[in-house]
Amino acid sequence: MHPPAWSDPPFTPLEAGDPPDIGGYRVLARLGAGGMGRVYLATTQSGRRLAVKVIRPEFADDPEFRRRFGQEVTAAQRVQSRYTAAVIDAQVDGPRPWMATAYVPGPSLAQAVTANGPMPEETVRALLTGMAEALQAIHGSRVVHRDLKPSNVLLAGDGPRVIDFGIARAADTTPLTRTGMRIGSPQFMAPEQALGRDCTTAVDYFALGSVIFFAATGRTPFGDGPDTAVLFRIAHEEPNLDGCPESLRDLLRRCLDKDPEARPNATAIRAELTADADADAPSAGWLPDDVTRRLPAYATTPPPPPHPGTAPHMATAGTTPIGAPPRPYPGPPPGRVFPVPPPGSPISPGPRPPASSGSAATKIVIGGVAALLLFALIITVGVTAAHRSRSERQPPLGAAPSGAATNSGGGTNSGGGTEDGKGIGSQLGHYTSINLSSGYSVTFADDPKHPTDKVGESDLSYDGYAINANKLSVLPPGQSGNYANCLDNTRYASRLGSEYLIKGKLICATTDSGLVGLIKIKETGSEPTSYIMFDLTVYQGTPPTPGN
Incomplete structure (x- = not known):
């Protein structure tokens, strides 16, 4: 999923509250948002880019959604096609389920048509061939897409990519959908979906016909308007195919048949396009020039966030997560005691460097060492005083606060000890x-x-x-x-x-x-x-x- 507008650059900067990483993948930018959740551009440690969809909390709270989501992700990982975005990783059991797919460096079909108008007929034929092959692979893994639409078709330089297959099924029986929230776009639903009936692979071929007609004309075959009106026309009226290329009209009309059994499948569609099923397969240069010129922008590195503190990062030792207050200067926090040398212990600054008579640099170094020693002495005295003050008013850690069960012993004792008498490992x-x-x-x-x-x-x-x-x-x-x-x-x-x-x-x-x-x-x-x-x-x- 990508931003709805034809934007330049194509990425949306991260904002305060966005995760710095998801599942160990560093988050770079926002890609978009939809009914199921928000999508982020992320990268692996080796630099491979991913599109990571984080599911909305409303769905994440429903156990049945999680169960179905896990099933669909497992099935989707089996899908192998050059015209789909491969599912790379997923997390079902965490606080916010997510799924990571290969990042496709290109706009969605919805963006391209909205910005540049209908696609040329040769592009549309190549698009239809690639999408049919994608559906063949998806259905071969026993997955039904259920939400095939122009925003779920991405346009790469070597062909289209169908994304988000099967995920809509996970939301079918959640409380949100049972109370009226709809997952899917009415303009691209099949009649059986509009009527709440069982869905088979045939719903995807109905959607395929609508998507291809949109690519060729910039319109949908059942028009626009309120969702209820569009769904009624899909269930009860014939499509308006005015403006459709004559060579595709009959094929698209059969894809849009009310009877699921009458719709052609992927094999029939590819065979009908040409006697040589690969003749119209997408290849380099398959997209119109206006779209091709935009592709390099999708392979660029997103700009850093404009405000300090919102930049994505992989947390490492000593860093603070986004939104957290900055860490104080390294040193013992209140109530912590760092062991210090006993009184009278010699403090050595190390070997003395060779003297250089009259050298200003030498004098600066000696002055700096003396200042550091004085600073260390001040810190030691301050920490010791703070600990004494704290110990007078607070019991040791072993005396746990109300509600905590304590154990003054137990564990393994390596023979070491601490200032409060507790052995290491206790x-x-x-x-x-x-x-x-x-x-x-x-x-x-x-x-x-x-x-x-x-x-x-x-x-x-x-x-x-x-x-x-x-x-x-x-x-x-x-x-x-x-x-x-x-x-x-x-x-x-x-x-x-x-x-x-x-x-x-x-x-x-x-x-x-x-x-x-x-x-x-x-x-x-x-x-x-x-x-x-x-x-x-x-x-x-x-x-x-x-x-x-």
């Missing part, structure tokens, strides 16, 4: 059913049971699409959730998308102060806002080395 707290909404975060050492909106000062945050932390790792299925396994799993990331936020998934989060949180996902949802629910067990890890 359990400091266990918290159940934490609700973390989009834009909120938790701090393991404070009160994880009650998230706050201070994302930049936290240990774990959620932005509606992914969780973010200093170090995150996912325990393999079947592995027990404990400190030792968290310690052994070193495939770290600073951000985990919705594909990992699945019920029962075990995730380890290591903070910059050395605490380890074991997260067990219990639930995800989107009402009234996107959220995750999880249990959290906090362990005492290895504190950072002084100076790190």
Whole structure:
């Protein structure tokens, strides 16, 4: 799906609230939006571009939709044709289901005809041949498109691409469609769809006839107007084929037959176009010049967002998700204690560089080192004083807040210790059913049971699409959730998308102060806002080395 207008450039910049990545794919720009959701241009780590459709929350909340969506995605992944956009990846179980397909660098048929008028007859014949072959592959995988229309046909330099096949079926029995919301465009529906009857592959050939007539004339065969009027004409009146090329008129009339059994299939259509079924197949130069001149714009890199803080990015260690407050200058957050050298420990700036008598550069270096040593001394004194003040008014982490079950021992003890006497690997707290909404975060050492909106000062945050932390790792299925396994799993990331936020998934989060949180996902949802629910067990890890 692409923007409805013939725009230059063809991409819509990201806005505040758009995800910086989806399923690990970096989001570059918006491509469009429709009844099912919003579509983003994204890229893999190797640079391959994808079109990622994120399903609307209204559908995501319906279990039956998710079940059907999963079925249709699985079936769609089997479709192999040069005239379809291949389904590359999908996520059904996350807070917002999504599906990624190969990006097609070209406008939609709707855009091209709206901007430039009807297509030449040779282009229309090539379009019909390519679309018929696409439908043959789609139907061969036991998928019915159900929503074939000009905006779901993209025009690439080497032929058309049919997109979004089968997805409309997932919404057929959701509460939204049962209460009157329609998925599909009335002008391109078949009579049996308009009358609410069972749909077979024949509905796609009816839509094919309407789409080809639109490409050839710029009009629809049953006219425009209110949806109810158009649907009535589709169900009960004959199409108006005025202006249709004579060589295609009879074929399109049969595609638009009221009787599904009377419509030709893909094989018959291709054979009827010419004795040599490949003679009219799309090839280089198949599009009119006005459209061909536009194609390079769809292969360009989208411009960066105009406002700082909305640029898409792949979160890495030390970065902050879009919409989150900037991280403070690196240093111990309030209430955290970094081990410092005991009083009297020598502090060495390292080997002295060779002296250069009278050198101004040498004097600057010596002055800079002295300033750094003074700064380190000030920070050490300040942190120690803050810790003493905090310890006078707040119990240690092992004394968990109300609602948390604690365990002062347990876990594995490697023989190390911390300032509060807890051994490395010991359990400091266990918290159940934490609700973390989009834009909120938790701090393991404070009160994880009650998230706050201070994302930049936290240990774990959620932005509606992914969780973010200093170090995150996912325990393999079947592995027990404990400190030792968290310690052994070193495939770290600073951000985990919705594909990992699945019920029962075990995730380890290591903070910059050395605490380890074991997260067990219990639930995800989107009402009234996107959220995750999880249990959290906090362990005492290895504190950072002084100076790190």
